Amino acid sequence: MRTRHRWFAALVGVAFLSLSIQRAALAGVIDTEEYLNALDRQATIEHIDSVLARDEVRAALEQHGVDPAQASERVAALNDHELHALATDLDNLPAGGSILAVAGIVFIVLLILELVGVIDIFKKI
């Protein structure tokens, strides 16, 4: 029984060894994303920045009421460029669905523009 165990352990050891040799041989592969980043200096900067940006965006989403578990998955679906944009200026980016936050004279001007057909704010959205 004991010899059998030892034999099995040796087999597993060899399997791991050959696996690690294969893995090691693939260590320097340049994947498509890495290659595209290398072509473009701005992309390189955004890539280096992306780990930080991911944390910033996740924190910002949570601050804005997004469930923390969802926030992690949501930032994981973004590319470097998108993360960078959101980390830089999340509050001022277009957020489709926003309401009109104006009153008084601006409101009246908008109403007139709507009536003459320049804008389309007051339709049912």
Next chain:
Amino acid sequence: MPFFPQTEYQCGPAALATLLASAGAPVTADELGPEVYVEGLRGSLQAELLGATRRHGLIPYVLAPRSEALLAEIGAGRPVLVLQNLGLPRVPVWHYAVVVGYDAERDAIVLRSGTEQRRLERSRRFLRSWQRGAEWAFVAVEPGALPATATPDAYVRAVADAERLLPARGADAAFAAALDRWPDDELVLFSAANRRLGGHDAAEAIALYRRLLARDPGHAAARNNLANALADEGCYAQALLEARAARSAVAAGDALYAAIDDTVATIERAATAVPAAACP
């Protein structure tokens, strides 16, 4: 074609559900709310609509900011999610809708918008609101299909961004579709070869890297990866030659230098550890 009417501020999840369901992803607006909506902004961000599309196994492809691109996709039967500014440049009211057709007779754009399943907007008026949103639009592409207006460069980037989130078969199909459509494009060849190498189909990857290198012998990244693929097949002598050639093709300060140098070092170590095999 599916339609999900929106509730308050929820034009993002609603428009996205309409788009994704049209591309065959079984998802509803209610399910997408927690994936894209941001309570504090009372709206959804463009980047997150793209991210959620990836999470549902589809490839978001942002269109060139031209009305011709939008109409070409519609003409090919593919709905387009658009960002409109219904207000003014200084007083924006951002809104997402899905363009599903063009009514030539009335010169009107047909939209799924808000609570309206079929809204007609005069072309000029629609285009003005779209231009105020920087003409942003995207389509959701099922792996294996190509958008009508796809360019090899933009399509490969879109797939590379989605690759981690797609099922393996989906990502394979997406790169294969690009290779079918643009068999001689260098970025397409490179990315398709990388996909094969990552999927442990080293033999096919080697063939694709060689095809690319026949067109562009100075492509150091391809030569570096060819070296890795050869090493993966146990062909260390050939791998070492390719790795060294790749290294001598780039300057020491190049962004790819470290990876290539790593390849050379790794293969040098492996070459002494394992005897040479019979190689092609």
